[in-house]
Amino acid sequence: MTSFAACLVAVGSEMLTPFRVDTNSLLITERLNAIGFDVRLKAVVADHVDELARVIEGALAWAHLIVITGGLGPTDDDLTREAVARALGLPLYRDEALVEHLRARFARRGLVMSENNLRQALVPRGAIVLDNPHGTAPGLWLERGRTAIVLLPGPPREMTPMFDAAIRDRLAPRTGGAGLYRRVLKVVGRGEADVDAHAQPVYGRWTSQSVPISTTILAVLGQVELHLTAEAASRELAERALDAAVSELQEALGPAVYSTDGRPLEVVVGELLRARSLTVAVAESCTGGLLASRLTDVPGSSAYVDRAVVCYSNKAKTELAGVPAALIQEHGAVSEPVALAMAEGLCALAGTDIGIGVTGIAGPGGGLPGKPVGTVAIAVVLQGTARVRTFQLYGAREIVKAQAVQAAMNMLRLMLLKTDG
């Protein structure tokens, strides 16, 4: 089975500055992979007819599909129509039906269409117009030999539904379901090398299967992701192979795998809490509110997050979480006894089922002898059971904060899993 080769072109000088990347291509790649197109080249091109035409001409030599996003607006900078017409040697004409359609769209909003918008009704001869329910820029579909060329507007809100319609009506029928299908396993609490050492003997075997699966490991903030890609003649074959692959990896990696369907850690933890009607209170120091913020990123989290306190100062630890001043004096603010006292103290004050305490040194300053920057003590108490651990984390302040938050959520998750049986 060979897949179909695609070239993605993003048009816009702003994406050639240091300030903006093209992100449309991620969504387009995902959709194309699922119907058997393999993206072989991505290009970002300025708003310039000659330069854009050159890139399109180059891709016509090898691509089965060229997807061009952007440059379909009404201004003089919007030159994708002209560039495509030039690359294909086609004249541009004004599509009067499209003019009327645009005029009617403006009229429905009580507006008069500006002369500029007439540019949006220019169409290379033979092109099919794709409807844009979310904006004025129509899309275009052309074919040249074995190559299909799709022109889409740049704004994701307009691009996505138009592309999905093109996939459904025009592209998917060409490939008959053969394609690349993906699955993501998310792993927390283990390092990248450790995960790979255990996973490689498993995924190493998959490349020579009848449905081959390739595996990529990515280390991201406080977790490791395994991306599996199956190449199969149909969705059904792919999903069957991926289900088996996921099970094998889960067996090899154990409960460190927290998600196989994209759910982030705060959602997984939230579902465990919800299922058992448990409430939680958070006392955090070095994470500065980020743990509470992550937990409450989940819609409906008010059902289980009762409260959180950010107690940076020792005084605040005592006043908000009931940590005895003498305990801080004896062990230091960054210590397991203080983390535990924060968790227990707030839990008792709030009357919740669970208390979490986090205290550490986020840096870049504040390191102490024996407690370098990145030292973080985390305690979780759950209905009489307590766990407390000290982590040594590395990286800039925001990275230490993010990793500490992952570690705390994972401690809670593992305790919830354990007490489940």
Next chain:
Amino acid sequence: MTSFAACLVAVGSEMLTPFRVDTNSLLITERLNAIGFDVRLKAVVADHVDELARVIEGALAWAHLIVITGGLGPTDDDLTREAVARALGLPLYRDEALVEHLRARFARRGLVMSENNLRQALVPRGAIVLDNPHGTAPGLWLERGRTAIVLLPGPPREMTPMFDAAIRDRLAPRTGGAGLYRRVLKVVGRGEADVDAHAQPVYGRWTSQSVPISTTILAVLGQVELHLTAEAASRELAERALDAAVSELQEALGPAVYSTDGRPLEVVVGELLRARSLTVAVAESCTGGLLASRLTDVPGSSAYVDRAVVCYSNKAKTELAGVPAALIQEHGAVSEPVALAMAEGLCALAGTDIGIGVTGIAGPGGGLPGKPVGTVAIAVVLQGTARVRTFQLYGAREIVKAQAVQAAMNMLRLMLLKTDG
């Protein structure tokens, strides 16, 4: 003045999946612009000799500079050396001095070099080897007619210092200081259209100056950014023009401009607090800890952030911030009186100079008659002065949270500026 045209090529099949974008090009673009190179095309190419060679051949026809990142590792997938040799029609030979250099690098770490690493000593004839102090992949520098070709390793930690050395020693001397110089103004508390309406009459004049400045407006989470790009024959000329431009915009936009040097809002607010030795306590509901987390992202923020409480439940609002239960009953939890009571209550309990209260509906559920999702009441009390405002924000839960945090920090900033005089 014409600038020099650059083509950036990122090599690596993983950047053609839905999971990863090329970000090296942002840093490279910034550095190149500053010495007069204009990036006209960015390409992402798979680990494939023919495909990569084809892109390089295409760029040789027009680019003064081709920067290729990635594909210089020791594995069979690392094919940039081969592709460049093919595109330029040059033989590859093994550089024995480089072999010795690599072997010595491994030996210093007590390791034996693997046979694979010999691939990293392959050099197209005539290429200059660029030293890599941070890894095994050497960089390469080649010239073909007017075009320079630079090969850099993919990992940013290795790529950046090598590229900076190439800029300093080889590229900057070619352009003599002519280039694109940039400045970013950050604006908060005003919408994109409003900012543009006031800014356009100002920046519209700059394009025809002797040092032309182009302006781009970007709306990002809860703020608007104006990116100014000056094209000048020297850094000195550019900086002079940009200083004048920034002053003009500041005059047109007033105190809504909070930063002209890249500092984020939490840093600007932190500096105002620090300069006047003021302390702050935060009581937040719908933002769930994000306001505290943003304020404490700043190193040294423990000097002015005393504490924060996240009080989702009404009970927590009463217990943690001293909000009278009757007040919540009377006005509802999302109301200006409750926001004010949260700010005042926590400020009194904590004994800080400043109190902030945020209460709202982050969504997607929870909207009330007259109080739709996105309604957020924010109060700031500062040594006897109080401000309270209700905002109507739009977007997904995380977007409402982020915008509410920007709005709260901006209210505090404006109060600090006012009481300054």
